[in-house]
Amino acid sequence: MSNKIQLDLTPKEAHDKINSLAANERLIKRSIDARRRGNIRVLLTLESGVDSGEVVDSGFMARDVSDCPSAVIVGSGPAGLFAALALIEKGIKPIILERGKNVRERKKDVASINRGGEVDPDSNYCFGEGGAGTYSDGKLYTRSKKRGDNSRILNILHSHGADASVLWEAHPHIGTDKLPNVIEAIRQTIEKCGAEVRFGSRVTELLIKNKKVVGVKLLNDESIESRAVIIATGHSARDFYEMLHQKEVELEAKNFAVGVRVEHHQELIDKIQYKAERGDFLPPAAYSLVTQAKGRGVYSFCMCPGGFIVPAATATGECVVNGMSPSGRNNRFANSGIVTEVRSEDLEDYKKHFGVLAGLQFQAQLESMAHTQAGRNGNQAPAQRLYDFVNGKHSNSLLETSYHPGIEASDLHHWLPRFVGDSLREGFRAFNNKMQGFLTNEAQVIGVESRTSSPVRVPRDPQTMMHTVIEGLFPAGEGAGYAGGILSSAIDGMLAAEKLSEFLNS
Ligand SMILES: Cc1cc2nc3c(=O)[nH]c(=O)nc-3n(C[C@H](O)[C@H](O)[C@H](O)COP(=O)(O)OP(=O)(O)OC[C@H]3O[C@@H](n4cnc5c(N)ncnc54)[C@H](O)[C@@H]3O)c2cc1C
Known part of the structure; x- marks a missing residue:
């Protein structure tokens, strides 16, 4: 019989314990308590009395679906890939249509x-095999506890090559150096089961007859018939949402967030968070910040310890930044999106011209403005020292950065929309009260962080997960407005696939 033990250890003791587990012990959770100055504790939860030969089961039930009825999935991000696995388990053959290339070409x-x-x-940091999650930090946690079975997704990722630590870290991550292989292995599992994964297959039209889905059309004019389609196209597929809007498929505007990415030296973040040198036995420190400023939420988003800032635009003429980390999180820099809410009432002018797509247009114009400020020169991004940004001063010089295409000094305080810039500046002041030393000119902001979530939602019935009007259409993942991040998108994809199977079998 197994039982659980909790240990409260120093970082070194925890490190030693993890590396000398007895044959009948298994680590279930590791979390770090850095609240007490100079006395950081590592909390381990172990299960003892387990069978030493026990292998963690991925929980995925493979079967041959080559001759089974099929359904189309648009997009091979976490929502699309995990939807495919769930369809296979239900005896349905997924046909995944992905506009981008496989991970190696991408x-x-x-x-x-x-x-x-x-x-x-069609092939960039957001589009291609594995979607926006492939070249990312691969953080695998979600703030929501309601969404379903996280551990099922983690087990599948682990059985396809993610490190075992994803099963026990309180805040697991895979790392951009490992993610492509994990994604490729999942795709191979899908293909081995007889499903189809087609790259270079941009869907340009959803085919609808009498308010029922009948298939999709590709860029090369090929049509693929299907009475059930999962759309898992992510938050950057603006052309796809414009097509849905033109076809009068009902969409809803939703709140989203935009801002900048801030970059500090990791050493500084370690000192602030651990209140001491990090030493050899603790991971690079992370942070998670939230405050109210000028009447709206300002918060950190997708914080990447030991990471890089990356150019995440999906078209020339846009400047968009995001962040990623390798598995060792061993770069000298720490970065995070710092973003503020954009609400429907902020976009009255856009709504007059673009209706439900107002948020998409606002995002696009912000990205184009950032490009005009700096990005014309080979994907460079506009940047300003943090203290200068907060105090409305031009930066005469910039710092070293992890952002490979390079940065150019720009007065972001001047050209960011006022409600965004003012909230961010007040937010940074508040963050300095929570993490003293955070607001410094030895850090800089780089713009713009505009793709945090989707500004539209494709409405669906909460029970059937099917579109509220179009029969057979299953919106899933982040782009459809029902998830945020890798884990929640994967869970949403699986749930949508289960509902699709009920629909086909009804
Ligand atoms: C650089 C970066 C770092 C990130 N880091 C993290 C992180 O550490 N942790 C985390 O949880 N989240 C992270 N995210 C966010 C995360 O990647 C997304 O939340 C997640 O990938 C959303 O999953 P999805 O399947 O809904 O959509 P996506 O991953 O966006 O996938 C959509 C797919 O659909 C395809 N597609 C779009 N339009 C079409 C079309 N018309 N026809 C065919 N295919 C189409 C795209 O090519 C893409 O592959 C990061 C994102 C980026 C860009």
Whole structure:
């Protein structure tokens, strides 16, 4: 019989314990308590009395679906891939249509963007095999506890090559150096089961008859029939949402967030968070900040310890930043999005011209403005020292950065929309009260962080997860407005697939 033990240890003791687990012990959770100055504790939860030969089961039930009825999935991000696994378990053959390239080909396009090359609108940091999560930090946690079975997703990721620590870290992550192989392995599992994964297959039209889905059309004019389609296109597929709008598929505007990415030296963040040198046995420190400023929420988003800021635009003429980290989180810099809410009432002018797509247009114009400020020169991004930004001063010089395409001094305090800039500046002041030393001119902001979440939602019935009007259409993941991040998108994809199977079998 197994039982659980909790240990409260110093970082070194915890490190030693993890590396000398007895054959009948298994680590279930590790978390760090850094609240007490000079007395950081590491909390381990162990299960003892387990069978030493016990292998963690991925929980995925593979079966041959090559001759089974099929359903189309648009997009191979976390929502699309995990939807495919769930369809296979239900005896349905997924046909995944992905506009981008496989991870290996995509890697070359991402490298070219970092060297200042043109952005391929089908293959970039957001589009291609694995979606926006492939070249990311691979943080695997979600603030929501309601969404379903996180551990099922973590087990599948682990059985496809993610480190075992994803099963026990309180805040697990995979790392951008490991993610492509994990994604590729999941795709191979899907293909081995007889499903189809087609790259270079941009869906340009959803085919609808009498308010029922009948298939999709690709860029090359090929049509694929299907009476059930999961759309898992992510938050950057503006052309896809414009197409849905033109076809009068009902969409809803939703609140979202925009801002900047802030970059500090990791050493400074370690000192602030651990209140001491990090030493050899603790991971690079992270932070999570939230405050109210000028009547709206300001918060940190996708914090990447030991990471890089990356150019995440999906078209030439846009400047968009995001962040990623390698598995060791061993870069010298720490970065995080710092963003503020954009509400419907902020966009009255946009709504007059663009209706439900107002948020998409606002995002696009912000990205174009950032590009005009600096990005014309080979994907460079506009930047300003943090203290200067908060105090409305031009930066005469900039700091070293992890952002490969390079940065150019720009007065972000001047050209960011006023409600965004003012909230962020007040937010940074408040964050300095929570993390003293955070607001410094030895840090800088780089713009713009505009793709935090989708500004539209594709409405669906909460029970059937099917579109409220179009039969057979299953919106899923972040782009459809029902998830934020890798884990919640994967869970949403699986749930949508289960509902699709009920629909096909009804
Ligand atoms: C640089 C970066 C770092 C990130 N880091 C993290 C992190 O550490 N942790 C975390 O939880 N989240 C992170 N995110 C966010 C996370 O990647 C997304 O929340 C998640 O990938 C959303 O999953 P999804 O499947 O809904 O959509 P996506 O991952 O966006 O996938 C959508 C897919 O659909 C395809 N597609 C779009 N339009 C079409 C079309 N018309 N036809 C065919 N295919 C189409 C796209 O090419 C893409 O592959 C990061 C994002 C970026 C860009």
